[in-house]
Amino acid sequence: MTDPTTLRVGMVGYAFMGAAHSHAWRTAPRFFDLPLRPELTAIAGRNEEGVRAAAQKMGWESAETDWRRLIERDDIDLIDICSPGDTHAEIAIAALEAGKHVLCEKPLANSVADAERMAAAADAAAARGVYSMCGFSYRRTPALALARRMVAEGRLGQIRHVRAQYLQDWLSDADAPLTWRLDKSKSGSGALGDIGAHSIDAAQWITGLNITGVSALLQTFVTERPVAGDLVGLGGHGASGADTVRGPVSVDDAAIFSARFAGNGNGNGNGTAPGSGKGSAAGPIGVFEATRFALGRKNAMRLEINGTAGSLAFDFEDMNALSVYDAADGSDAGFRKILVTxxxxxxxxxxxPTGHGLGYEHLFTHQVVDLVHAIAGSQPPAPSFADALQVQKVLAAVEASAHADSRWHTV
Known part of the structure; x- marks a missing residue:
């Protein structure tokens, strides 16, 4: 008999994101009062030995080698998708149609078409009381949530500028091995979708404004890399010694684009770069950068927003702080630092206690908390699949612009 006080979770994938999500499901009810108690019912992965070891290590009750078994099981209420992007659409749609709630990692899919199918399935499921959410975890950073609150309260006035950077360096070594994240068929894109998607979502969420057009440049610095042992599979010898096999990198290493946000009276949709028409109320403009080649930057997810009444600045490498400038304080006051604890x-x-900071793992715990409250309250959680579809459309516009010599593309 189903226990109405529990939320029984089945998770697909057990690597980096799987570990983060597992920790969150275990931790959330120990620090937050939740209306439903999460149970780590089953985890799925293709490698039987690997998934069983992960289940034992991360606290899952059972393991499966086929994600379809999770959907077939009557003792699972929610499917948590932590597998590569090429699997998201099939798993999420099947789960929603089977009456399972869904948490899906970002980016939502590898294409706008798949994201649209997922959003449609999510809408249909929501009408039956079955809910879905996309895992843009940076929304759950306390400092960024405070930034959104300040913007919503009008503390920045009318938004004029958005600057977003996501800088990492883990691929700077040209001999770093080829992984699924460097295979477009599995990941959809490189730095653009992997980390740039976070910046796009955060910028739109905090400002409350969608990106309407972009002009972009994509760059791949290292076009071939050593094939990791688990990717050889075709008679190669792995990534060691003189027999090293190198495979093609089919995604971007870095992405840069300028953007126009929606604003009162700003409706440029003619496919040309928008002007500042006389008397028009144009929306904010933005500059975005995403790279995994910025030596010395480990996880510098940065966002600065300038308005007519003030500014906000954030860097995840100092994640418990938000820098704020209030123009009313005087032109020489400068930014002040808020410790968001x-x-x-x-x-x-x-x-x-105050001053004792949080870490990366807490974002996923907060994500679980918000999702569980939404499901228990029969309320659509956020970010929705529709929100994630909007991000997917921006990603697609960036790629289209980059492939067309940076010409302006509408979203």
Whole structure:
């Protein structure tokens, strides 16, 4: 008999994101009062030995070698998708049609067409009380949640500029091995979709404005890499010694694009670069950069927003702080730093005493908390698949612009 006080979870994938999500499902009910108690019912992965070891290590009750078994099982209420992007659409749509709630990692899919199918399935499921959410975890950073609150309160006035960077360096070594993240058929894109998607979502979420057009440049610095042992599979010798096999990199290493956001009276949709027509109320403009080749930057997810009344600045490498400038303080006041660890700050009151900072793993715990409350309250969680579809459309416009000599593309 189903226990109405539990939420029984089945997860697909057990690598980096799988570990982060597992930790979140275990931790959330220990620090937050939840209306439903998550149960780590089953985890799925293709390698039987690997998935069983992961289940034991990360606290899952059972393991499956086929994600379809999770959907078939009557003792699972929610499917958590942590597998590569090429699998998202098939798994999510099947789960929703079977009456399972879905949490799907970002980016939502590898194409706009797949994302549209997922969003449609999510809408149909929501009408039956079955809910879905995309895992843009940076929304759950207390400092960024506070930034959104400040913008919504009008503290920045009318938004003029958005600057977003996501800088990492883990692929700077040309001999770093080829992984699925460098295979377009599995990942959809490189730095653009892997980390740039976070910047796009955060910028749109905090400002409350969608990106309407882009002009972009994509670059691949290293076009071939050593094939990792688990990817050889075709008679290769792995990535060691003189027999090293190198495979093609089919995604971008870095992405740069300028953007126009929606605004009152801004409706440029003619496919040309928007002008500042006389008397028009144009929306904000933005500059975005995503790279995994910025030596010395480990996870510098940065966002700065300038408005007519003030500015906000954030860097995830100092994730517990938000820099704020209030123009009313005077032109020489400069930015002040808010340590976002006070009980009144988003999420912070459920953790440690003031000044005791949080870490990366807490974002996923907060994600679980918000999702569980939404499901229990029969409320659509956010970000929705429709929100994630909007990000997917921006990603597609960036790629289209880059492949057309940076010409302006509408979203």
């Amino acid at each position: 006070e009980p009144q700050h988003p999420y912070a009151g459920n953790w440690w």
